[in-house]
Amino acid sequence: MADDLAKPEELLENSGYKxxxxxxxxxxxxxxxxxxxxASNPKSVEYVGLPNPRQWNPLEDDWKLPENxxxxxxxxxxxRLEKFRSFKIFMDVCVRCGACADKCHFFIGTGDPxxxxxxxxxLLRSVYRNDFTTAGKIFKSLAGARPLTLDVLKEWWxxxxxCTECRRCSVFCPYGIDTAEITIxxxxxxxxxxxxxxxxxxxVANCYRTGNHLGIQPHAFKDMLEFFVEDIEDITGINVEPxxxxxxxxxxxxTPSGDVFADPGTYTCMGYMILFKYLKDKYGFDIxxxxxxxxxxxxxxxxxxxxxxxxxxxxYAEAKRLGVKWILGGECGHMWRVINQYMETMNGPxxxxxxxxxxITGTKFENAKSTKMVHIAxxxxxxxxxxxxxxxxxxxxxxxxxxxxxxxxxRGMGMLEEPRYVIKNVxxxxxxxxxxxxxxxxxxxxxxxxxxxxxxxxLRMCGGxxxxxxxxxxxxxxxVNMLACVCAIDRAxxxxxxxxxxxxxxxxxxxxxxxNALIMPGEKDRDTDLRGEPLPGKEDE
Amino acid sequence: xxxxxxxxxxxxxxxxxxxxxxxxxxxxxxxxxIVIPYLAALIFIVGFVYRVRDWAYSPVPFRIPSTxxxxxxxxxxxxxxxxxxxxxxxxxxxxxLEVLFFRSLFRNMRFELKGGKKLSYIWEKWxxxxxxxxxxxxxxxVIRHLRFFAEPVPFWVQFLEYLDGFVRVEFLSDVLQxxxxxxxxxxxxxxxxxxxxxxxxxxxSQVNYISLASDYFPLFLIMGIAxxxxxxxxxxxxxxxGVKEFTMGLAxxxxxxxxxxxxIFYVHLLFVSVLLVYFPxxxxxxxxxxxxxxxxxxxxxxxxxxxxxxxNYPVHVHTYEEYEDEFREKMxxxxxxxxxxxx
Numbered sequence: 001m002a003d004d005l006a007k008p009e010e011l012l013e014n015s016g017y018k019x020x021x022x023x024x025x026x027x028x029x030x031x032x033x034x035x036x037x038x039a040s041n042p043k044s045v046e047y048v049g050l051p052n053p054r055q056w057n058p059l060e061d062d063w064k065l066p067e068n069x070x071x072x073x074x075x076x077x078x079x080r081l082e083k084f085r086s087f088k089i090f091m092d093v094c095v096r097c098g099a100c101a102d103k104c105h106f107f108i109g110t111g112d113p114x115x116x117x118x119x120x121x122x123l124l125r126s127v128y129r130n131d132f133t134t135a136g137k138i139f140k141s142l143a144g145a146r147p148l149t150l151d152v153l154k155e156w157w158x159x160x161x162x163c164t165e166c167r168r169c170s171v172f173c174p175y176g177i178d179t180a181e182i183t184i185x186x187x188x189x190x191x192x193x194x195x196x197x198x199x200x201x202x203x204v205a206n207c208y209r210t211g212n213h214l215g216i217q218p219h220a221f222k223d224m225l226e227f228f229v230e231d232i233e234d235i236t237g238i239n240v241e242p243x244x245x246x247x248x249x250x251x252x253x254x255t256p257s258g259d260v261f262a263d264p265g266t267y268t269c270m271g272y273m274i275l276f277k278y279l280k281d282k283y284g285f286d287i288x289x290x291x292x293x294x295x296x297x298x299x300x301x302x303x304x305x306x307x308x309x310x311x312x313x314x315x316y317a318e319a320k321r322l323g324v325k326w327i328l329g330g331e332c333g334h335m336w337r338v339i340n341q342y343m344e345t346m347n348g349p350x351x352x353x354x355x356x357x358x359x360i361t362g363t364k365f366e367n368a369k370s371t372k373m374v375h376i377a378x379x380x381x382x383x384x385x386x387x388x389x390x391x392x393x394x395x396x397x398x399x400x401x402x403x404x405x406x407x408x409x410x411r412g413m414g415m416l417e418e419p420r421y422v423i424k425n426v427x428x429x430x431x432x433x434x435x436x437x438x439x440x441x442x443x444x445x446x447x448x449x450x451x452x453x454x455x456x457x458x459l460r461m462c463g464g465x466x467x468x469x470x471x472x473x474x475x476x477x478x479x480v481n482m483l484a485c486v487c488a489i490d491r492a493x494x495x496x497x498x499x500x501x502x503x504x505x506x507x508x509x510x511x512x513x514x515x516n517a518l519i520m521p522g523e524k525d526r527d528t529d530l531r532g533e534p535l536p537g538k539e540d541e
Numbered sequence: 542x543x544x545x546x547x548x549x550x551x552x553x554x555x556x557x558x559x560x561x562x563x564x565x566x567x568x569x570x571x572x573x574x575i576v577i578p579y580l581a582a583l584i585f586i587v588g589f590v591y592r593v594r595d596w597a598y599s600p601v602p603f604r605i606p607s608t609x610x611x612x613x614x615x616x617x618x619x620x621x622x623x624x625x626x627x628x629x630x631x632x633x634x635x636x637x638l639e640v641l642f643f644r645s646l647f648r649n650m651r652f653e654l655k656g657g658k659k660l661s662y663i664w665e666k667w668x669x670x671x672x673x674x675x676x677x678x679x680x681x682x683v684i685r686h687l688r689f690f691a692e693p694v695p696f697w698v699q700f701l702e703y704l705d706g707f708v709r710v711e712f713l714s715d716v717l718q719x720x721x722x723x724x725x726x727x728x729x730x731x732x733x734x735x736x737x738x739x740x741x742x743x744x745x746s747q748v749n750y751i752s753l754a755s756d757y758f759p760l761f762l763i764m765g766i767a768x769x770x771x772x773x774x775x776x777x778x779x780x781x782x783g784v785k786e787f788t789m790g791l792a793x794x795x796x797x798x799x800x801x802x803x804x805i806f807y808v809h810l811l812f813v814s815v816l817l818v819y820f821p822x823x824x825x826x827x828x829x830x831x832x833x834x835x836x837x838x839x840x841x842x843x844x845x846x847x848x849x850x851x852x853n854y855p856v857h858v859h860t861y862e863e864y865e866d867e868f869r870e871k872m873x874x875x876x877x878x879x880x881x882x883x884x
């Protein structure tokens with residue numbers, strides 16, 4: 001963690017709403033280190049053929065924009081107004097009632113009024129009014145209109161990369177205005193000028209080339225899973241060797257590459273492998289991993305609709321090439337928003353796949369019958385309901401668990417009960433965080449939508465504060481020591497957030513808890529969990 | 542002093558003066574009584590229809606409802622049918638709750654940092670309550686005014702009037718009831734609610750910071766409409782028979798200027814006319830927009846039924862063949878299956 005990061009107490013003290021002396025249109029932009037992510041690497045921008053690749057630095061005055069940048073943005077807005085009813089309506093109907101204002105984790109954490117969802121949207125809306133509405137053209141700033149200047153553009157860049165597209169504000173808006181939608185379009189416009197952040201641009205380029213954000217090449221991807229195979233064999237005595245790129249497998253499995261790469265996501269990945277081995281031995285379950293479609297996440301979603309589509313295309317393409325029946329998806333947040341709300345629209349119809357049926361329970365996943373992709377939590381919940389897994393939840397007795405609803409599965413899908421059902425069946429100690437901070441009211445980890453870089457740590461700690469505060473509450477009240485989630489970005493960013501705000505709490509994925517509890521046929525007497533920590537009652541051995 | 546609301550307040554005062562002197566001094570009864578109202582009605586209707594059509598005809602490329610409850614998935618998991626609808630029926634209920642009862646606004650809460658370190662979320666329904674009161678009162682007032690545009694007055698308008706006047710303010714009746722029925726609640730509620738909505742823009746710092754002149758203007762204008770209406774009804778008597786003749790004239794496209802209708806009536810009429818003209822060009826269009834918001838009026842069923850994007854277009858993708866061409870040797874070496882053994 002960055003050394004110059006303020007102490008948690010200082011950050012809390014500074015979190016209150018700070019009203020600037022000047023109106024928001026007259027308050028100049030101050031791009032502050034710790035709050036922004038580095039500019040995109042030109043090689044990454046170039047690799048995927050996006051506009052204006054060049055070296056640039058947000059702190060410098062000159063952003064090296066194309067000469068006609070205002071015209072590009074104006075045309076960009078016009079085109080998107082014609083293509084998205086959402087954008088047009090959200091530009092027009094906001095009454096600035098302020099119901100959204102304090103629903104944003106970044107506003108709660110930073111107190112910066114431009115982090116109120118309404119004002120974040122007004123940054124763009126003001127230019128829309130100026131360029132496209134009669135009232136704005138006549139009454140100018142009285143109607144909330146202002147021309148697009150370089151300062152305004154910089155403000156867009158700064159604040160659209162201080163939004164995690166979590167949609168919490170949209171739940172409270174009387175017209176359903178969704179800041180995620182506005183940020184998505186805002187970022188699209190910025191990308192027309194080559195103004196991305198590198199934490200997004202480089203994963204996008206990697207994913208395009210190697211199939212995953214981390215740029216893991218096929219042989220290395222296999223190596224990494226082989227490494228887990230060895231670890232799992234040490235712990236359970238079972239060889240869980242998976243199959244790769246296997247033609248004719250029943251099901252293709254896709255999960256975020258973050259789970260392959262870094263702790264504690266790796267334990268979730270081991271969890272998948274153990275589960276699949278169990279199902280294979282017991283029920284002949286036939287699943288394969290792909291190296292080509294080795295990414296569930298989609299940082300293209302944080303770049304533009306088109307980039308999202310380009311990266312997402314690999315899922316269906318690979319399912320078709322391998323000839324599987326349907327696709328099973330791992331634990332990831334925005335991946336599931338893309339799958340649930342975009343994938344088949346963009347890259348379907350998925351008519352080469354079969355309507356998903358669990359080969360073990362015979363359950364038809366009616367809710368996924370067209371897209372043909374099922375979430376691992378839906379799949380496992382069904383297995384447990386039909387008593388198809390032999391479980392020993394006491395193996396998780398050292399964990400006192402709470403569950404974080406990831407923004408996208410909560411507000412872009414509504415998958416609330418499935419993971420809870422699974423976790424409650426594999427853990428004996430489960431406590432919910434306060435109702436205003438879970439389910440559709442859930443607070444973002446503060447680092448989603450591509451903001452999980454290292455250089456913006458202050459922003460991340462501010463944005464994650466409401467979530468961490470609720471974790472702290474159950475930690476103090478119930479002794480919760482494990483924060484479970486179904487999102488790879490959560491698993492990547494929560495350890496730092498917890499270390500900062502609630503150091504006694506660890507982070508896990510649902511599937512890790514499942515694998516710890518799952519009794520595999522022929523396994524040895526396990527002494528440790530997947531992390532090598534002694535199981536309850538085995539501490540002395 | 543805030544320039545945004547001062548400007549709006551002055552604008553409404555100027556409108557008042559224009560109507561007042563325009564009629565009292567310049568005698569422009571025809572302009573203020575006939576020309577402007579007709580023009581305003583025309584602009585309102587054409588503008589409103591144009592805006593709604595414009596939205597309605599713009600594509601909805603993706604199915605993006607904000608899901609506010611459990612999805613429909615496994616049969617034994619109870620779905621939040623209205624907050625996360627998977628069918629059109631569910632969407633209709635969701636929209637009714639949204640449009641008639643402001644469901645989303647009802648979720649409102651505010652946070653407080655207790656003891657400097659614990660975030661708490663606190664009951665906060667005042668905005669919901671007053672917003673609801675404001676809109677319903679406005680609707681009732683509008684419907685009541687239909688009595689001026691229909692002869693005989695439809696029974697349902699009379700019934701609504703009966704309900705609206707049902708709660709009598711008896712202790713004022715000696716002063717106020719001069720040959721009139723009881724006090725209409727709707728007008729008073731409207732005025733109180735609009736004042737509340739104004740005061741929160743003034744006193745809640747965050748809301749004040751985001752408020753534009755275009756947020757204050759309609760509030761002042763509606764205040765003006767409500768006050769002038771209340772004045773006419775209870776305090777400054779206008780010739781109600783004359784008014785009805787006049788409005789019936791407008792409604793039947795045979796307008797004429799009645800004698801002896803006080804200037805306050807023209808002020809009221811100009812305020813209403815300005816509101817009608819302002820409507821289609823402003824945020825007041827949320828009246829139409831609320832029905833069309835894609836995060837609310839779509840079912841969350843895009844995994845069960847493919848949603849079509851009318852402008853979906855082919856994009857450049859990195860194909861498996863290109864991928865294998867780049868990594869073939871490494872794949873073969875690692876024992877991964879390949880389509881072709883060599884380039």
